[in-house]
Amino acid sequence: MGQFSSIRIHAGASLIYRPTTLITLENKIQEMVPRDVTLGSGTGSLKCDVMYYNSFTLGASATQQVDLLGSLTDAFNLAISFVKVKFLRVEADSANNAANDVLVKPHSANGWLTGPLRTATHQVQLAAGENFQWEGLTSGRAPVAGTGDILALVNSAGTNSIVARLLLLGTSA
DSSP states (O other): OOOOSEEEEEOOOOOSSOOHHHHHHHHHHHHHSOSEEEEEESSSTTEEOEEEEEEEEEOTTOEEEEETTSSEEOTTSOEEOOSEEEEEEEEEOTTSOTTOOEEEEEOTTSOOSSSTTSSTTOOEEEOTTOEEEEEOTTTOBOOOSSSTTEEEEEEOSSSOOEEEEEEEEEEOO
């Protein structure tokens, strides 16, 4: 498996116009959305050793199932498996047709992760240019073998092909 020394996740918000009343708001935003997180290489807290990225073209009404304990490969075409997922990001391409959304769902039989995808009926709907991000950087979440380790990316409509990008970071142990 390919190794990396660290990975840096950058996210944040800043305000250009700063009247006195908004300085407090900006401070609260900075508390909620840290600007930088660096994950070291390994399997402990704030570490990861498995990374998966792929861009999927989903035909009309198509579903792409991603099996986290199955047949994934990394950038070096080496087999990888997620014992714990610590970071998940899905992006709907900004050029996608407005009539088609990317649906991020667990397998129809089980939920996946805790929170927004905890049951089979939950989903996140992303319009063109939108993204969904989940983090559990200290301890992560363990996918469950069978159907509890499958994440589905679905084209919401039967009209156009769309593009969805997926980034997963986690650990192999």
